[in-house]
Amino acid sequence: MAQEIKVREKEIQPEYRNVGKRVVRLEGVGKVTGETIYADDMQLPRMLHAKVLGSPYAHARIKSIDASAAREHPGVEAVFTPADLPPYKKNFSNRRGMIFPDEEVLFHGQPLVAVLASDPHVAEEALTLIKIEYEALPPVVDPIAAMEEGSPLVRSPLGDVDRSEERGHVTVGVEQEEAEGKPSNIASQMNFKRGDIEAGFAEADVVVEHTWRSAVVHQSYIEPHSTVADYDASGELSVWTSTQAPFYIRDELSQTLGLPENKIRVTATEVGGGFGGKIYLQELMVAALAMAVRRPVKYIMSRKEDMLAATPAPQAVVHLETGMTRDGKLMALKSRVVYDSGAFPGAPMLPGCLLVGGYYKCENLDIQGYEVLTNKVSVGALRAPGAHNVTFAIESHMDMMARELGLDPIEVRLKNAVEEGDPLPSGQPYPRIGLKQCLEAIAESEVWSRRSKEPGRTSQNNTRRGIGLAVGGWLGGLQPASAIVCLNSDGTINVTVGSADITGTNTSFAQITAEVLNVPLEMVNVTTGDTRTAPYAGMSAGSKTTYTVGRAVKLAAEDARQQMLEIAAKRFEAAPEELEMADGVVRLNGSDEKTLTFQRLGRLSTNFAAPFPAVVGRGAITTRKMAPGFTAQAAEVEVDTDTGEVTLLGFAVAQDAGFAINPLSVEGQMQGGASQGLGIALSEEMIYDGEGRLLNGNLLDYRMPTTRDLPPIEAIIVEVPSEEGPYGARIVGEPSIVAGAAAVGNAIADATGVHLTDAPFTPERVLRALGKI
Amino acid sequence: MPKQLINLTVNGSPYEVAVEPRWTLLEMVREELRFSGSKEGCGTGDCGACSMILRGPQDGRGRLITSCLMLAAQAEGCEVTTIEGLATNGRLHPVQQAFIDTGGVQCGFCTPGMIMASKALLDRNPSPTLEEVREGLAGNLCRCTGYAKIYEAVMHASKAGK
Numbered sequence: 001m002a003q004e005i006k007v008r009e010k011e012i013q014p015e016y017r018n019v020g021k022r023v024v025r026l027e028g029v030g031k032v033t034g035e036t037i038y039a040d041d042m043q044l045p046r047m048l049h050a051k052v053l054g055s056p057y058a059h060a061r062i063k064s065i066d067a068s069a070a071r072e073h074p075g076v077e078a079v080f081t082p083a084d085l086p087p088y089k090k091n092f093s094n095r096r097g098m099i100f101p102d103e104e105v106l107f108h109g110q111p112l113v114a115v116l117a118s119d120p121h122v123a124e125e126a127l128t129l130i131k132i133e134y135e136a137l138p139p140v141v142d143p144i145a146a147m148e149e150g151s152p153l154v155r156s157p158l159g160d161v162d163r164s165e166e167r168g169h170v171t172v173g174v175e176q177e178e179a180e181g182k183p184s185n186i187a188s189q190m191n192f193k194r195g196d197i198e199a200g201f202a203e204a205d206v207v208v209e210h211t212w213r214s215a216v217v218h219q220s221y222i223e224p225h226s227t228v229a230d231y232d233a234s235g236e237l238s239v240w241t242s243t244q245a246p247f248y249i250r251d252e253l254s255q256t257l258g259l260p261e262n263k264i265r266v267t268a269t270e271v272g273g274g275f276g277g278k279i280y281l282q283e284l285m286v287a288a289l290a291m292a293v294r295r296p297v298k299y300i301m302s303r304k305e306d307m308l309a310a311t312p313a314p315q316a317v318v319h320l321e322t323g324m325t326r327d328g329k330l331m332a333l334k335s336r337v338v339y340d341s342g343a344f345p346g347a348p349m350l351p352g353c354l355l356v357g358g359y360y361k362c363e364n365l366d367i368q369g370y371e372v373l374t375n376k377v378s379v380g381a382l383r384a385p386g387a388h389n390v391t392f393a394i395e396s397h398m399d400m401m402a403r404e405l406g407l408d409p410i411e412v413r414l415k416n417a418v419e420e421g422d423p424l425p426s427g428q429p430y431p432r433i434g435l436k437q438c439l440e441a442i443a444e445s446e447v448w449s450r451r452s453k454e455p456g457r458t459s460q461n462n463t464r465r466g467i468g469l470a471v472g473g474w475l476g477g478l479q480p481a482s483a484i485v486c487l488n489s490d491g492t493i494n495v496t497v498g499s500a501d502i503t504g505t506n507t508s509f510a511q512i513t514a515e516v517l518n519v520p521l522e523m524v525n526v527t528t529g530d531t532r533t534a535p536y537a538g539m540s541a542g543s544k545t546t547y548t549v550g551r552a553v554k555l556a557a558e559d560a561r562q563q564m565l566e567i568a569a570k571r572f573e574a575a576p577e578e579l580e581m582a583d584g585v586v587r588l589n590g591s592d593e594k595t596l597t598f599q600r601l602g603r604l605s606t607n608f609a610a611p612f613p614a615v616v617g618r619g620a621i622t623t624r625k626m627a628p629g630f631t632a633q634a635a636e637v638e639v640d641t642d643t644g645e646v647t648l649l650g651f652a653v654a655q656d657a658g659f660a661i662n663p664l665s666v667e668g669q670m671q672g673g674a675s676q677g678l679g680i681a682l683s684e685e686m687i688y689d690g691e692g693r694l695l696n697g698n699l700l701d702y703r704m705p706t707t708r709d710l711p712p713i714e715a716i717i718v719e720v721p722s723e724e725g726p727y728g729a730r731i732v733g734e735p736s737i738v739a740g741a742a743a744v745g746n747a748i749a750d751a752t753g754v755h756l757t758d759a760p761f762t763p764e765r766v767l768r769a770l771g772k773i
Numbered sequence: 774m775p776k777q778l779i780n781l782t783v784n785g786s787p788y789e790v791a792v793e794p795r796w797t798l799l800e801m802v803r804e805e806l807r808f809s810g811s812k813e814g815c816g817t818g819d820c821g822a823c824s825m826i827l828r829g830p831q832d833g834r835g836r837l838i839t840s841c842l843m844l845a846a847q848a849e850g851c852e853v854t855t856i857e858g859l860a861t862n863g864r865l866h867p868v869q870q871a872f873i874d875t876g877g878v879q880c881g882f883c884t885p886g887m888i889m890a891s892k893a894l895l896d897r898n899p900s901p902t903l904e905e906v907r908e909g910l911a912g913n914l915c916r917c918t919g920y921a922k923i924y925e926a927v928m929h930a931s932k933a934g935k
Contacts, residue, residue, distance in 0.1 A: 022876075024873050024874055024876065025873070025876075025878060027881075028872075028873035028878050029865070029873065030881075031878045031881030031884050032856075032865065032869040032870075032872050032873055032878060032881075032884055032885075032888060033810065033856065033857065033859075033860055033865070033869065034808070034809070034810015034811065034855070034856035034857050034885045035810070036881055037809070038812070038882065040809075040812075040813070041803075041809040121774075121793075121795060219916075220914075220916055221880070221882070221916055222812070222814040222820055222822050222880070222882040222883045222914060222915070222916055223812065223814065223880070223882040224814070270880075270881065271880060272812070272814075272880050272881065272882030273880045273882055273916050273917060274880075275916070300813075302816060303814065303815040303816060303817065303819075303820075502880070503879070504879070664876040665876070667876065667922075668876050668879055668917070668918060668922060671918060671919035671920075671921045671922065672879065672916070672917045672918050672919045673919075674919055675916075675918070675919030675920065676916070678919075698815065698817055698819060699814075699815045699817070699819035699820050699914065700817065700819045704914060704916065705919075705920075706911050706914060707906070707907040707908075707910045707911050707913075707920050707923075707924075708907060708908070708911045710907075710919060710920050710921075711907075712903070712920075712921040712924055712925075713919045713921045715921075
């Protein structure tokens, strides 16, 4: 079961009553009873269902679309081909700027036509009546081949590329170089250089050079993309959608549909899993259709559509060359990182280039990144986008070099690990970070401790056991945030925020508010408002929600506290500083008589002709300081050398949370993210044929980990406080996914002596690596 | 499309429903009876989010089914229990409470199906080992938790049930 070891910094932690405690989710009861309403559970009067026809080709020109039979099908209310769409501001350079393509199909499954009907089965039937004539064009599937001069072009040249969505996930002051000049499939590129790379390699005693490949993987939230939209007679657009980014959607819809932002109400319904994949996708189509027919429209992607045409995470090809001195000092790191962006720009090349050279001090760097277009679905974020691809490379190299030099894998990492003040490849210095502390913590894990106890645990007939580790990290996103804390007339507290709660953040906000006001948690409730009622928050992505919105909530609670103290001070004719607040009562220092309950304060500020204005605490922040999160992870595997099957025997995650406001949630993020990293390691892969068609668009053939695959994951929370986060909290959600592939790869190498260079480590790849097939 | 009348019991109450032959049990329960707790994650029986417990006229104990793979018409005469049928008089079933207490709930979308699968497991094996829990829940996917806290929830509920 989950461990609760804590490695708090040796500073004295103040005694808190609410933060730092294991608290169950505020919304848990609704979820275990089935009462929670997700977007697909919504029913509106006269609502229509949308069904969408996708392209069977990865690359083709649309010659004609005949939807006449579909339009005449009984029960069909409307059919929208590209020509039928209402006007909107198109930007064919960005996936989110296009509903349907006018001429050129760019990936298998790309939406082309929508049918609306009251009965979803009728809409589905009508799809089969639509006739589209295509001219097939040569598909470009492999990103490395796509880079070659003379490769067919994936698409017509790009215009203005909007990178706002990517910046929600990772916010660093670095720009990539957009493609210019001669048309090619390279959408953008970047380069980081430091020191003298050749001199660095010359000083190294061991040099390792390999190419590491990782697959296209899908976020595989269990709830597919789901949206309902309605446009009323007064010209107001309402969108209920499973999203991490309600304000971002509002802004984009406003610009694309030409509506003012105050006429758009985006409600983030309960998100049935997002992981970076639910930012902004089908909302534009659903809103445009609802505006066209003046009726509510619901669109729920089928699982197949979601696999084909949502925004999975990219494959990458990482060429890496590293050199180390005999005593374990990393001397040189040279890398060429190629991300396959699919048919539109948006691949996480920037974080990949930062992180491949961002874990270790290294004086000599040369990192070249490419974002390459192919005729595959365009990619999006998946929990620390781009990080696992490069981590697989650098963390495999660290083990290979350590092994060659006879050094301990933890020692060699500790020797080189970045600390506060060390530069990222961009030159930007790290703030306070806890990479070293994570390495020290993982050494204490049950999984790693089995390593020293069982030396030579290798062979038993056809099975080999091994233990490996890897580190990983994520820099995080930054966006302004705000919050409101109100005192109700009965003395209870309402908190309103604009951030979608995808990880239990509202529970943490209740803890923060209750801490500031020194009351039991039950006195506080938290609501995520819609974009017309809630104060602004950035998207719930980039691991930043607690770090940014949490700080705003703390400020708002402090503001409310001050207002309450001022009311009491006036009543007692005392100064606010002479008052204390505890358990829902404000009291003049040491007095038993001069007390005011929160309920009394509530009445005094809400009743008819009340003497005081309502208590409304306001908190608003912005921050430009990152609070990166690091992790160290250890895996124990058993490899069957006859079948190639890898069985996971144990897995441990140590992660720096800065300060775990709710350790129960933080462990859940660590274990959940780790399980996704293990899927990337062992089984998850979207498989495309030579024509760019997805072959496994379902949850049977796309293999995410099941209970049979995962033993209980050990979670070890490390706490190295961030400078600006509430109570020292730092980013938490994403780092846990980053190190899985490298840790498992290193464990397989420990067991078999062979490093697999292509993830996932399927039985076939294991047998190939072992030379058995 | 012509409909046919079927009779069945859902969460203890009898229903007569006019169903189209192509409707799945999940669709009927969600769209017609408006028990929207059971979820459709894949529609092909792979994820388990639509899991219900179904007892046919001849069955002794109910069995766990993926309701997206069963036609509504096939449920004629059956007793169906969905997530909405577990709490009694506003009191959560021990499995529901355990999922909350251990942190086994995150996004909540797999939770109804996962709880039904856990209940079905505990009904036939009140004191499962960890390995038996891992075997018993293998048909239900969760993407948020890594399953660790779900194992904990089921183990916890099994002890609580003793």
